[in-house]
Amino acid sequence: MSGRGTVGSAAGAADRAGNSDALENLARVGLIAYGVVHLLIAWLALQLAWGGGGQSADQSGALSTLAQQPLGKPLLWVLAIGLIALALWQAGEVLRWRQGLSASGDARKKAVTKIVKSVAKAIVYAALAILAIRFATGGGQSSSGQQQQQTAGVFGWPAGRWLVGLVGLVVIGVGVYLVYKGVSKRFLKQIDLGQAPPRTRNLVEKLGLVGFPAKGVALGLVGALLVYAAITFDPAKASGLDGALRTVLDAPFGQVLLTLVALGIAAFGAFCFVRARYPERT
Structure with a gap:
């Protein structure tokens, strides 16, 4: 053969x-x-x-x-x-x-x-x-500590600082896309609701509208922290999702904002459950 x-x-x-x-x-x-x-x-x-x-x-x-x-x-x-x-x-x-x-x-x-x-x-x-x-x-x-160690290691590579910044920009791009995916309802392409009752369709739409933008915001903040770590040449700034959520908490009205992000992430998790029930057919 x-x-x-x-x-x-x-x-x-x-x-x-x-x-x-x-x-x-x-x-x-x-x-x-x-x-x-x-x-x-x-x-x-x-x-x-x-x-x-x-x-x-x-x-x-x-x-x-x-x-x-x-x-x-x-x-x-x-x-x-x-x-x-x-x-x-x-x-x-x-x-x-x-x-x-x-x-x-x-x-x-x-x-x-x-x-x-x-x-x-x-x-x-x-x-x-x-x-x-x-x-x-x-x-x-803790993945937060691991990420800081990995970022510090990458800083030691040739052009490592630029690589960390590039990864951060890519993560920000993914976050922006998730926000767009939620607002534009493109997430509906991931799920086959042809046989789902109308109430389920409405629920899935609401979960996606809330869940995808919330996850996008969280990922965007993770990417922003990576870019900030590259700019300041400080791997401690690359604190992952936990650091991103703590950044939200430190903002004005942070407690309310973090609660909204948490509820959005929960909505994304619930969307995953529904997607498991009605997987995309291609």
């Missing part, structure tokens, strides 16, 4: 796996897990806003909170498996759109956009799965 035939067979097998019912069901678990993480972050943000904060209001704090609950560690393994399935699902999307790279014009542009988004999502889901496994095995730690 030729090399091209071998690659084609492997791609075909991976594509079939990406479309399998078993993987889709696991991906549903992953979407629920992703929603749970956002609900926990929202709860930690509310505690931070009203003076009861203990854990970091970010992914690490959410998973740490879950790990401390009865049956928390087994649940973390379930979350990790679901998130890995989500990452594989996105890898299947890359394979699904790969043929569009040989097209021209708008078809090629659409394929490139889909592939870039799927790769980015796969990385996010895989990273979160690894974090869940670390907490399940007792090796998790």
Whole structure:
């Protein structure tokens, strides 16, 4: 068999796996897990806003909170498996759109956009799965501190300061896009509500209108802190989502603003639950 035939067979097998019912069901678990993480972050943000904060209001704090609950560690393994399935699902999307790279014009542009988004999502889901496994095995730690250490390490690279600033600008861009996605209701393309009752459609629309902009604002602040860290050459400024939410709290009317952001993040988590029930069909 030729090399091209071998690659084609492997791609075909991976594509079939990406479309399998078993993987889709696991991906549903992953979407629920992703929603749970956002609900926990929202709860930690509310505690931070009203003076009861203990854990970091970010992914690490959410998973740490879950790990401390009865049956928390087994649940973390379930979350990790679901998130890995989500990452594989996105890898299947890359394979699904790969043929569009040989097209021209708008078809090629659409394929490139889909592939870039799927790769980015796969990385996010895989990273979160690894974090869940670390907490399940007792090796998790604050991602805020890790980010500061990683930023300090990047500062030591040639042009590392510029790289940190560039990453910050990219994160800001993602945040702006999420705000636009929520306001323009483009999130409805991610979910198949053809068989959903009217009340569910209205609920999903409201969750997306609130959830996506709130998450976008939070990510935009994370990116802004990275840019600020690059400008000041101070890795301590790169404090991740927890630092971003504390920045909101320090602003005028910060308690109210942080509460609104927390409720928005909770709405995004609830949207993930509905998306697991009514996944997009392509």
